[in-house]
Structures are given as C-alpha cells and as structure tokens.
Amino acid sequence: MKVAIVGCGTMGRIHAANLAKMPEAELVGAFDVQVAAAEHIAATYDTTAYDDFDTMMKETDPDIVCVLLQTPLHRDYVQQIADYGKHVFCEKPIALQAEEGRAMAMYCKAKGVRLCIGHVLRFFPNYQDMKRRVEGGEIGRVGVVHTKRVGPHPGAASAWYHDFEHSGGVIMDLMIHDIDFLRWTLGDVESVYTINYRNSELDYALVTLQFRNKTIANLEAGWGVPEAFRYGIELAGSKGLLRFDSNSAGSLHIKRQQTQTAGTAEVAVPQSPTYADPYYRELEHFIAAITHDTPLLITAEEACTNIEIVRAAIQSAATGLPIYL
Structure with a gap:
C-alpha cells in the first residue's frame, strides 16, 4: 500500500x-x-x-x-x-x-x-495488558487511579507549543494520552477538576476525573520538569494493584528519552520498553483495517470525546470550578 x-x-x-x-x-x-x-x-x-x-x-x-x-x-x-x-x-x-x-x-x-x-497508547503492550487485567477483574473494582507524564518542554524544539491557543498546552497535547487510555479502560467521565500553572518555561497540570462508575483518577502532566521524559500509571482496586513506570520497566532493551535543552531538534515522545514499537503497530493496524475492511481500535468519535474532556479540564482551570459532563 x-x-x-x-x-x-x-x-x-x-x-x-x-x-x-x-x-x-x-x-x-x-x-x-x-x-x-x-x-x-x-x-x-x-x-x-x-x-x-x-x-x-x-x-x-x-x-x-x-x-x-x-x-x-x-x-x-x-x-x-x-x-x-x-x-x-x-x-x-x-x-x-x-x-x-x-x-x-x-x-x-x-x-x-x-x-x-x-x-498510540492503545498500541502499547503494557497498557493493553493493563486493560485486559482490569476488564478480567484481576484487581477487582478499580477505585483510584494515578497517572504521571512529565518531561522537558517541547517548546525548545518547536516554539508553537508555547502558544496555548494553538497547542492547547500540556493537557491537550500530553495528558490526552492518559485521558484516552482511562476512558478506553474505565468508561465515561462524569466530572473534571483541574489545577494548571503555566509560564514561559513550565506548563504543569493536575486533573481529577470522576468516572460514571465512581472511579477517581488523578492525572499529572508537566512540560518543563527538570528530568528526562517519563510516564507511569497505578490502578488500585478492591483486590489488588496494577503499577507501571517507564523508568523501571524490565525488558532486555529499553528505549529512554534524554533531557531536552534549548536548540535540541527533537520533541520527546513516549516509547515502549519492548520490541513491539507501538507507532509501527498503529500504522500496521490501520493498513490492515483498510485491507480487510475491519473496525479501528480508535474511532474519530472517541477522539472527539477526548477533546471534550480536555476542554472541560481547561475550563475548570480557568474558573476554579469542577465541570460536569
């Protein structure tokens, strides 16, 4: 093709x-x-x-x-x-x-x-495994979730990230990964509450989502954090705990992002610490869906629902109030 x-x-x-x-x-x-x-x-x-x-x-x-x-x-x-x-x-x-x-x-x-x-998070083997385990009831009913996704500010490589009206900031461009995964795994979101601090060097957000199934998720994302790009998730259920951290993932070969500095010609992107490159897998999936006329793992409507949650989070940060969906 x-x-x-x-x-x-x-x-x-x-x-x-x-x-x-x-x-x-x-x-x-x-x-x-x-x-x-x-x-x-x-x-x-x-x-x-x-x-x-x-x-x-x-x-x-x-x-x-x-x-x-x-x-x-x-x-x-x-x-x-x-x-x-x-x-x-x-x-x-x-x-x-x-x-x-x-x-x-x-x-x-x-x-x-x-x-x-x-x-792309839907194509990470680690995250797919977490979703299977949650849906299989291995940790019981999920009560609380914590996610973290932080790293250098991409504005050092591409200045448009500093323009909030064009990029949507760290919630729209980075935290949306975790928003999509949690919606995919836990279902519809009922309310959103946000704290967001931005200046010329830092964009930090803490978003609390309450799902219709009453799970509470605390999502943390930051650009301009003085460390290499990393991400993680913890899901606490009535029967156990699922935890993943990109810095401690065990695999024979681990790809790591290095701290970005001004003039660096790269934007940090999440990589999977496995042989199965999720960016390869998502394109392979799309080609197969076209070839065999099969459904996509992510629909445009789901992508739009993610934007609604992001916009609610941005509105909450501006007003200081929770937003109900």
Missing part, C-alpha cells in the same frame, strides 16, 4: 522510519513547507521530497496519507486528502475543538475514506 506523509518533524521522522520497515507499505513521498525537513526524510528512507502538497498527491497517488502537523492544521489537510479520495492517518489530538473533529470525521465519511487518529 502506498503511503505519503505530510509534516516532516519529529512525528514525521518516526512514522517514516516505521513505514520504511513495513513489508505491506511503500513510502512514496514526504511533504513539508520546510523543504529541508522533507529532503532529510527522502534521503534517509529513499523516497521523494515535495514542497507542494498537490504535486505530491498527483505524482505519487498514495492510498494513505499521514497528517503529522501542528494541530490547527489538521482539518485543512485531512479534508484536502479526503477530496483526493485517500485514507487518512492523523496524529492526535484530532483537533482543538470537538466540533471541528466531528466535522472532519463527517467529511471523510462523505468522501468514502477512512480516518484513523493516532492515540
């Missing part, structure tokens, strides 16, 4: 590397308005660089296009790709507003193409 990518930054390089290794995929083009970024990927993975989107689409005729751009640009490119009749993989978050995300999903449906949103 022919695949092209739009956006050749950190996520573009990650997905290009995986597509180049995938037997069922052929990376046919890389587009970026920063032509040097596209040329780097083209030279590394033996494909063609483009600085014009329509030229790439016409010359390569891809089956799938991966949208790996800043969030405010998602809708425009997703809809342009749908106009070409091509399937779309779009990085999370789907959009800055749930209504915009739903409009994107409806547009793709009307054009007869599939839209997959890159909520």
